Amino acid sequence: MAxxxxxxxxxxxxxxxxxxxxxxxxxxMHRASRLGLLTISHCEDLELINGGIIHKGDVSRTLxxxxxxxxxxxSITAREICLADSAGVPIHIAHVSTxxxxxxxxxxxxxxxKVTCETxxxxxxxxxxxxxxxxxxxxxNPPLREQSDIRAVLSGIADGTIDCIITDHAPHAAExxxxxxxxxxxxxxxxxxxxxxxxxxVRTGVITLRRLVELMCxxxxxxxxxxxxxxxxxxxxxxxxxxxxxxWTVEPEKLHSRSKNTVFKGMTFTGKxxxxxxxxxxxxxxx
Numbered sequence: 001m002a003x004x005x006x007x008x009x010x011x012x013x014x015x016x017x018x019x020x021x022x023x024x025x026x027x028x029m030h031r032a033s034r035l036g037l038l039t040i041s042h043c044e045d046l047e048l049i050n051g052g053i054i055h056k057g058d059v060s061r062t063l064x065x066x067x068x069x070x071x072x073x074x075s076i077t078a079r080e081i082c083l084a085d086s087a088g089v090p091i092h093i094a095h096v097s098t099x100x101x102x103x104x105x106x107x108x109x110x111x112x113x114k115v116t117c118e119t120x121x122x123x124x125x126x127x128x129x130x131x132x133x134x135x136x137x138x139x140x141n142p143p144l145r146e147q148s149d150i151r152a153v154l155s156g157i158a159d160g161t162i163d164c165i166i167t168d169h170a171p172h173a174a175e176x177x178x179x180x181x182x183x184x185x186x187x188x189x190x191x192x193x194x195x196x197x198x199x200x201x202v203r204t205g206v207i208t209l210r211r212l213v214e215l216m217c218x219x220x221x222x223x224x225x226x227x228x229x230x231x232x233x234x235x236x237x238x239x240x241x242x243x244x245x246x247x248w249t250v251e252p253e254k255l256h257s258r259s260k261n262t263v264f265k266g267m268t269f270t271g272k273x274x275x276x277x278x279x280x281x282x283x284x285x286x287x
Contacts, residue, residue: 003037010224013040015094018076020046026083033089038223040092043076043101044141053181055128063134065181068143074100081108084115086177092223093117095168097142099152106161116223117156118164120189121196122263124153130263136183137261141169144263157215158206165215167193171259188257191273192250192264194242198271209244223252237280246272256284 001012012032018041019025025041032039049072054060054068077093081104086093096102096119108115122140127147130138138144154160170186177183189196197216201207207215221229228236249268252260276284 001031001035001037004249005037006048009037010226011038011040011092013042013094015040018042018044018046020277022079022083023196025080026087029083029087029089029091031156033087036186036225038090038092038225040094041076043073045072045075045082048075052133053143053185054139055145057128057146059128059131063131068141070098070100070145070149073098073142074104077101077104081105081113081115085111085113088114090114090116095120095123095142095166096153096156096162097123097145097149099149102152102156102161102220106159108163116163116219117161118166119153119157119162120166121193121200122187122189122227123199124150124157125196126263134180136177136180137187137265138263139180139183139185140170140187141185142261154201154206157201163215164254165197165219166220167194171257172259172261173259177261187261187263188255188259189262191255191257192262192269194240194273195250195269195271196264198242198244199269203270226261237277239277240273241275241277242271242273244271246270246274248272 018181029039049068052066052068054065054067056069060067080091080093093105093115096117105115105117122144126144127150128144130144167189169189171188172186173182197212202212204210228238247268247270250262250266252262252263252265274286
């Protein structure tokens with residue numbers, strides 16, 4: 001970790017292969033904290049998952065496929081909160097998707113535990129019924145869950161329990177996603193993130209546009225202790241300009257990513273990024 005910190009990293013994560021052993025996770029959190037690095041946890045108990053590929057519920061039973069129990073995410077979320085409380089060091093919970101995780105994080109914050117968290121647009125817009133299509137583009141980890149989870153995530157966004165909105169952008173080729181049962185998990189989300197959030201959070205009155213900017217820009221920069229996230233003199237000229245009135249439909253073939261595995265295909269959003277400046281240079285401008 002020290003060598004990686006010297007090389008420029010700002011956080012450490014077990015995303016992709018969650019740490020099963022609590023003692024090792026606690027030691028990692030201590031070491032990261034001493035180095036000024038944020039520990040990010042992908043909360044998943046692989047023993048509980050036991051080969052599950054979608055949320056465990058009515059849809060998984062209807063399809064006859066193994067499900068991913070909420071308890072997998074909830075149990076490790078609880079563990080990380082306990083470890084952070086015991087050690088007095090920060091923990092950041094990645095891509096929160098369950099009502100249980102939201103409630104535990106809300107309670108931990110009330111008790112002064114150093115826990116922060118994030119969610120992604122698909123967790124407050126879509127539920128597991130999309131999986132009835134048997135389209136692997138709707139498979140990710142954690143999975144799309146139920147309406148009760150969507151309501152809890154929206155509540156967590158509204159009351160400040162959730163600190164950031166991210167994309168968990170995971171591109172895959174069409175041939176990788178062709179088989180529903182064997183396809184890898186993951187969806188693309190960069191080009192749709194603002195539009196999805198603006199349509200389903202700002203236009204619906206869940207939060208203000210200013211708060212959305214905090215969730216998508218300012219807060220992530222603060223948590224990772226990196227420049228950016230604000231429009232201030234001397235800051236990085238990384239700027240996204242959006243048209244809040246633009247109505248558009250997500251057409252995968254028109255996405256700029258070489259991967260088209262979006263969960264929002266065919267959906268209509270209001271609000272779109274039309275100009276992007278990176279390091280002071282225009283890198284995208286809509287025709």
